[in-house]
Amino acid sequence: MKKYAIRWITIAGAMAAVCLAKTAEVPDSERVSKLLSEAKTMAFQLKEDAETMESFTYMNVGWESHAVAINQIKDHVNSLGKQVDKLKAARDEASPWQKAAIDRITPYLDELGGYTEAIIDHLNGADRRDFMEYKDFLEANADYSSDLAAMIAEFVDYGNTKARLERLGAKLEIHRK
Secondary structure, three states, rough: OOOHHHHEEEHHHHHHHHHHHHHHOOOOHHHHHHHHHHHHHHHHHHHHHHHHHHHHOOOOOOHHHHHHHHHHHHHHHHHHHHHHHHHHHOOHHHHHHHHHHHHHHHHHHHHHHHHHHHHHHHHHHHHHHOHHHHHHHHHHHHHHHHHHHHHHHHHHHHHHHHHHHHHHHHHOOOOOO
16 A cells, blocks of 8 residues: 555656646746736726725716716826836747736737727817616726736736745745757
């Protein structure tokens, strides 16, 4: 019985070493990791503001408050856009998972920008829409910002877990080939 358990442990260890070797081919960029971590914070601020603004539709909140909130959201979207520009500039030094994170952020941000502009147009009266359509824009903004924040957080968590695994592997002297 012990003989089989030792074989399985050996096989599992070999599989873990292969996985570590494959992930170590291109090292993670500390700069990109830092930029992603900053983007995570920005995305969570955006998410909170978008969810707050969506909640306005269930309360008796004046249009001035809507205008203040959407301007804050617009600022967050623009700041996150600048952060994505920094990430794209650092893309060449990024590891594969970091490149995937950079590539996946842009479509979400583009959608958020579109919905944010539609909300601003509605509030400015340039594009008259009924209240239900306006409410749909607010809901979409909240949903996209929530999904974006969660996705960036998952990538940052992956990077942190991967780094922790690599430190543990070094501590245990698991050598990669």
